[in-house]
Amino acid sequence: MVDRQITPASKLGDQGNVLSNAARLFREKGFERTSLKEIAEACNMLPGSLYYRYSSKEALLVELMRRGVDLVTTEVETAYASSDDPVERLRLCINAHLHALLVDSDTVYVLLFEWRSLSAEARGDIIALRDQYESLWAEIIETMIEQGVIRKDVNARLLRLIGLGALNWVATWFDPKGVYTLDGIGDFVWNVIMDGVIRKSVRT
Amino acid sequence: MVDRQITPASKLGDQGNVLSNAARLFREKGFERTSLKEIAEACNMLPGSLYYRYSSKEALLVELMRRGVDLVTTEVETAYASSDDPVERLRLCINAHLHALLVDSDTVYVLLFEWRSLSAEARGDIIALRDQYESLWAEIIETMIEQGVIRKDVNARLLRLIGLGALNWVATWFDPKGVYTLDGIGDFVWNVIMDGVIRKSVRT
């Protein structure tokens, strides 16, 4: 308890969490509506100090998005590896994507919703990384088609785009305190994709 | 050909299309990355002149979003009225939503993707309008459940949120010059929602 009051901001040791504070703010308010002053404040620093770590506001955003891709890729890959049944695996991957996007970090949200804030140069890099992530989904779906779980006449690319779109948009309305759990939502999407909603005369 | 060269910007008569120029720019670059100077340039005006029509940059955005809601509502209502078959009607409404969002105007895109640029006060108004539009979809879906076309155990609200999400996200990747037509995409979504993608032993 020595030297406690009025501890200089510089001593509080916010070390590596500039990124997580920035991610939270970018998610809450958007990239250009968040100033470096606000980010610095959240880190108990002053604006100029941020430049010791990142060469520009955009460099910060880019680094944050890279981590977003890493995170969601890792989580979906882990889910994929955790089951042998292709249908159950799809369910787990859907829920992993939703969790990475909405629970485990703010970086995935920023990655998906703030990419228009990137300069043309940086955009190319990030889009490439995101495409790499999506290729993981392409693989999941194509495997299901090959294994005969999904009908062969279904367009795999459209299914991926539409399915991921349905999941991504959840981020615009999901309320952690609301009536739906994230897993409930994920399972719903999974059910609709697999079975559809139509009332059928004959069902197995 | 009298008095042709160096026609003053003020004489070009860009009358009512400040909104459409703004909508296009907001869509292409986002609200805060678009300056009033750019909007004015697109209208062959100077920044100050815009204030004759709109009291602030936000007032412009709000007006533009109002028109977005009006447009998409009208188009979906028209589609709804154009068929008596509930399943076909759903298909038409899905395609109407996509067309309003991606072909007929930039305002719907701005409505859906730039609402975070609104102040807290304006946001309430716009969200209310958007909710009103979504209630139209609630009606479409609930009618289908009542008529026994959609299974009664399907959560109508989740179906609406997920379905509209799948459609809205199309705006992030759709390429008019690409391999998919908008109607093709709409029909694909409609098919997945109704039938699912699973390979079934018995199919009608």
Place this chain on the structure above:
DNA sequence: GTCTATACGTAGATAGAC
């Protein structure tokens, strides 16, 4: 209705002390 001129704030960024 549009222009001219400009006020005012705040943004991102930098240099050098500590």
Place this chain on the structure above:
DNA sequence: GTCTATCTACGTATAGAC
């Protein structure tokens, strides 16, 4: 590594002439 101090640019917005 962070702070102090500051530069420069650009944003929205306003007042008054035309």
